[in-house]
Amino acid sequence: MSETVAVVLAAGKGTRMKSATPKVLHRIAGRTMIEWAVDAVLEAGATRAVVVVGHAREEVEAVVSARYGDRVAFALQDDPRGTGHAVRCAVEASEARLGAFDGPVLITMGDCPCVRPETLRALLEATGERPFGMMSSRLDDPRGYGRLIRNDAGDVVAIREDKDCSATEAAVRDVNPGLYVVRGDFLRKALAELRDDNAQGELYLTDLAATAAEADRVVDVPGDLGELLGVNDREQLATVTAVLRERITRALARGGVGIVDPATTYVEVDCEVAPDARLEPGVHLRGRCRVAAGAHVDVGCVLENVEVEAGAYLKPYTVATESRIGPEAKVGPFAHLRPGSELGPKVKVGNFCETKKTRIGEGSSIGHLAYVGDGEIGAGVNVGAGVIFCNYDGYRKHVTTLEDGSFIGSDSQLVAPVTVGAGAYVASGSTITRDVPPDGLAVARAKQANKEGYASRLRARLKPKD
Ligand code: UD1
Ligand code: CA
Numbered sequence: 001m002s003e004t005v006a007v008v009l010a011a012g013k014g015t016r017m018k019s020a021t022p023k024v025l026h027r028i029a030g031r032t033m034i035e036w037a038v039d040a041v042l043e044a045g046a047t048r049a050v051v052v053v054g055h056a057r058e059e060v061e062a063v064v065s066a067r068y069g070d071r072v073a074f075a076l077q078d079d080p081r082g083t084g085h086a087v088r089c090a091v092e093a094s095e096a097r098l099g100a101f102d103g104p105v106l107i108t109m110g111d112c113p114c115v116r117p118e119t120l121r122a123l124l125e126a127t128g129e130r131p132f133g134m135m136s137s138r139l140d141d142p143r144g145y146g147r148l149i150r151n152d153a154g155d156v157v158a159i160r161e162d163k164d165c166s167a168t169e170a171a172v173r174d175v176n177p178g179l180y181v182v183r184g185d186f187l188r189k190a191l192a193e194l195r196d197d198n199a200q201g202e203l204y205l206t207d208l209a210a211t212a213a214e215a216d217r218v219v220d221v222p223g224d225l226g227e228l229l230g231v232n233d234r235e236q237l238a239t240v241t242a243v244l245r246e247r248i249t250r251a252l253a254r255g256g257v258g259i260v261d262p263a264t265t266y267v268e269v270d271c272e273v274a275p276d277a278r279l280e281p282g283v284h285l286r287g288r289c290r291v292a293a294g295a296h297v298d299v300g301c302v303l304e305n306v307e308v309e310a311g312a313y314l315k316p317y318t319v320a321t322e323s324r325i326g327p328e329a330k331v332g333p334f335a336h337l338r339p340g341s342e343l344g345p346k347v348k349v350g351n352f353c354e355t356k357k358t359r360i361g362e363g364s365s366i367g368h369l370a371y372v373g374d375g376e377i378g379a380g381v382n383v384g385a386g387v388i389f390c391n392y393d394g395y396r397k398h399v400t401t402l403e404d405g406s407f408i409g410s411d412s413q414l415v416a417p418v419t420v421g422a423g424a425y426v427a428s429g430s431t432i433t434r435d436v437p438p439d440g441l442a443v444a445r446a447k448q449a450n451k452e453g454y455a456s457r458l459r460a461r462l463k464p465k466d
Contacts, residue, residue: 002103003047003048003101003103004044004045004046004047004103004104004105004106004124005046005047005048005049005050005094005101005103005104005105005106005184006041006042006044006046006048006049006050006105006106006107006108007049007050007052007075007087007090007091007105007106007107007108008034008037008038008041008049008050008051008052008108008109008110009052009083009086009087009090009107009108009109009110010024010034010037010051010052010053010060010109010110010111011052011053011054011055011057011077011080011086011089012054012055012080012111013055013080014055014111014232016232016233017231017232017233017234017237018233018234019234022055022056022059022060023110023111023231024037024060024110024111025056025059025060025063026231026237028113028237028240028241028244029241029244029245029248029266029267029268029269030268030269030270030271030286030287031268031269031270032063033110033111033113033231034051034060034063034064034110035063035064035067036113036114036244037108037109037110037111037112037113037115038051038064038067038068038072039117040108040113040115040116040117040120041106041108041117041120042068042071043117044106044117044118044120044121044124045117045121045124046106048071048073048094048098049068049071049072049073050072050073050074050075050090050093050094051064051072051073051074051075051110052074052075052076052077052086052087052089052090053074053075053076053077054076054077054078054079054080054086055080057074057076061074073093073094073097074093075089075090075092075093075094076089076093077089081196081202081203082196082200082202082203082204082205083178083202083203083204083205083206084191084194084202084203084204084205084206084207084208085194085202085203086205087107087187087191087205088191088194088203091105091184091187091188091191100184100185100188101184102183102184102185103183103184104124104127104181104182104183104184105181105182105183105184105187106120106123106124106180106181107179107180107181107182107205108120108178108179109178109179109230111230111231111232112177112178112179112228112229112230112231113231113240113244114226114227114228114229114240114243114244114247115135115179115223115227115228116227119135119221119223119224119227120179122221123135123179123180123181123221124181126219126221127181127219128219129183130183130212130216130217130218130219131182131183131186131212131215131216132180132181132182132183132186132208132209132212132213132216132218132219133180133181133182133218133219133220133221134156134176134179134180134181134209134218134219134220134221135177135178135179135180135220135221135222135223135228136148136156136174136175136176136177136220136221136222136223137174137175137177137222137223137225137228138173138174138175138222138225139173139175139225140173142162142170142172142173142174142175143162144162144232145162145175145176145177146159146160146161146162146175146176146178146206147159147160147162147165147169147170147172147174147175147176148172148174148175148176148220149169149172150174151213155213155217155218155220156209156213156218156220157209157210157213157218158209158210158213159176159204159206159207159209159210160172161198161199161200161204161206163198163199163200164198164199176206177223177228177230178230179223179228180205180208182208182212186212186215187208190208190211190212191208193211194207194208195207226243227243229243242263244269245266245267246262246263248267248268248269249262249263249265249266249267249279250262252267252273252279255275256275256276257273257274257275257276257277257278257279258276258277258278258279259278259279260278260279260280260281261281264281264282265279265280265281265282265283266283266284266285266286267279267283267284267285267289268285268286268287268289270287270288271285271286271287271288271289271290271291272288272289272290272291273285273289273290273291274291274292274293274295275293276293276294277291277292277293277294277295277296277297277308278295278296278297279291279297280296280297280298280299280300280301280316281299282299282300282301283297283298283299283300283301283302283303284301284302284303285297285303285306286302286303286304286305287304287305288305289303289304289305289306289307289308290306290307290308291308292308292309292310292311292312292327293310294310294311295308295309295310295311295312295313295314296312296313296314297314298313298314298315298316298318298332298333299316299317300316300317301314301316301317301318301319301320301332302318302319302320303318303319303320303321304320304321304322305321305322306320306321306322306323306324306325306337307323307324307325308325309324309325309326309327309329309345310327310328311327311328312325312326312327312328312329312330312331313328313329313330313331314331314332315330315331315332315333315335316332316333316334317332317333317334318331318332318333318334318335318336318337319335319336319337320335320336320337320341321337321338321339322338322339322340323337323338323339323340323341323342323343323355324341324342324343325337325343325347326342326343326344326345326346326347326362327345327346328345328346329343329344329345329346329347329348329349330347330348330349331343331348331349332349332350332351333351334351334352335349335350335351335352335353335354335355336353336354336355337349337354337355337356338354338355338356338357338373339356339357340356340357340358341355341356341357341358341360342358342359342360343355343360344359344360344361344362344363344364344379345362345363346362346363347360347361347362347363347364347365347366348364348365348366348367349366350365350366350367350368351368351369352368352369353366353367353368353369353370353371353372354370354371354372354373355372355373355375356372356373356374357373357374357375357397358372358373358374358375358376358377358389359375359376359377360372360375360377360381361377361378361379361380361381361404362379362380363379363380364377364378364379364380364381364382364383365381365382365383366383366387367383367384367385368384368385368386369385369386370383370384370385370386370387370388371387371388371389372387372389372400373389373391373392373397374389374391374397374398374399374400374416375389375391375399375400375401375402376399376400376401376402377401377402378402378403378404378405378406378422379404379405380404380405381402381403381404381405381406381407381408382406382407382408383402383408384407384408384409384410384411384412384428385410385411386410386411387408387410387411387412387413387414388412388413388414389414389416390413390414390415390416391416397416398416398417399416399417400414400416400417400418400419401418401419401420402414402419402420403419403420403421403422403423403424403438404422404423405422405423406420406421406422406423406424406425406426406436407424407425407426408420408426409425409426409427409428409429409430410428410429411428411429412426412427412428412429412430412431412432413430413431413432414426414432415431415432415433418432418433418434418435419435419436420432420435420436420442421435421436421437421438421439421440422438422439423438423439424436424437424438424439424440424441424442425440425441425442426441426442426444427441427442427443427444427445428445429445430442430443430444430445431444431445432444
């Protein structure tokens with residue numbers, strides 16, 4: 001395969017974001033903006049990629065290196081003097097390492113995360129051997145973008161930056177989204193000739209269009225606006241987030257996932273959802289969730305790094321993190337599964353229950369209002385309403401073990417470490433501090449005393465005497 005170099009510009013400060021986080025490190029649907037941009041160029045077939053860094057370079061490099069290792073190199077632009085200067089830094093860094101490159105150079109912006117690999121491939125193909133090709137787009141409100149100046153034949157002959165536009169040029173709605181393919185040999189020569197005699201005193205990459213037009217036809221490929229949106233502020237970040245989110249959920253729907261409303265279902269890019277699973281509106285799947293076929297995740301559930309097995313049903317507003325939910329388990333509504341909750345097949349965890357670091361065996365049920373932390377629960381166990389595992393002594397966490405078939409009466413506290421043997425009963429309202437033998441019954445509460453006729457005597461005594 002022939003070589004294609006990609007350059008991704010990400011040295012700018014992103015002042016308009018008004019954020020302590022560098023612009024390209026803002027997250028969209030589970031990935032940072034720069035990762036979306038680099039993924040696109042690599043999937044488009046770039047054989048080497050150079051990311052131009054400057055502002056917050058350590059942070060940006062750390063994120064990029066962690067994901068791509070040595071598939072991506074960096075070029076430092078320590079005094080940002082414009083997009084042309086940024087590409088010059090990339091070309092110099094790349095040549096220093098690997099020598100001069102005359103083939104196609106794909107240039108994209110780190111703040112343009114929606115562009116699809118197939119669009120970049122189409123641009124590479126359309127440009128072919130010509131010196132300069134670019135995406136183009138039409139906007140009702142072109143402010144902020146470079147305008148495309150065309151000749152009578154309709155070919156681009158120059159890109160005029162917003163701040164340099166005459167009144168007539170400013171009215172042009174044909175804009176530059178900032179995605180180009182430039183031949184390496186032309187790029188090297190043209191970059192060397194760039195001058196900063198413009199409104200911003202910068203070296204504009206966009207001036208290459210006019211230079212190229214003198215030599216050959218400039219190719220432009222009209223693109224879908226939704227892909228070409230740039231992010232300069234938080235409002236635009238919200239817009240591209242909606243675009244990418246809906247792209248993910250629509251792809252899942254096409255793949256057979258029962259998504260009721262793609263626009264209000266939030267699935268991060270590294271989650272896997274099998275065909276015939278169902279996701280209701282307001283569901284959030286974050287990190288690396290896996291949802292199996294036939295599972296049903298109902299309205300408003302928020303799951304992060306959770307595995308949901310076949311046929312499980314998560315009722316509305318279940319919140320779960322780092323957990324596994326076994327086949328045909330039923331959870332919620334309003335359940336909270338904290339890290340390390342492992343629910344076996346057909347387990348029930350009902351409303352207002354909280355679980356943490358607990359394995360729960362097949363068919364066990366924790367129906368209502370319980371706290372179950374640091375537990376080992378066997379199969380067929382019943383945990384009554386309001387049961388609390390007292391797992392913490394102020395210094396350490398201790399384990400509560402409920403063996404197969406045991407039954408914990410409502411409103412009991414189990415003071416860990418403690419074990420309730422197989423098939424044993426704990427009477428309601430007990431505070432259990434010692435192990436209960438298998439098949440035993442533990443009652444640990446005050447005995448009930450009934451006093452006949454006492455209520456009316458008490459009322460007579462308590463009633464104020466006017
Ligand atoms: C640029 C284009 C404009 C186009 C718009 C599309 C130029 C001169 N203008 O304008 O025609 O319509 O993008 O969004 O190219 N960057 C660097 N180093 C620099 C300057 C910028 O790495 O010295 C990076 C930024 O981090 C950013 C990208 O280049 O990722 C674009 O820079 P930005 O300042 O946002 O350019 P625009 O004004 O949007
Ligand atoms: Ca921009």
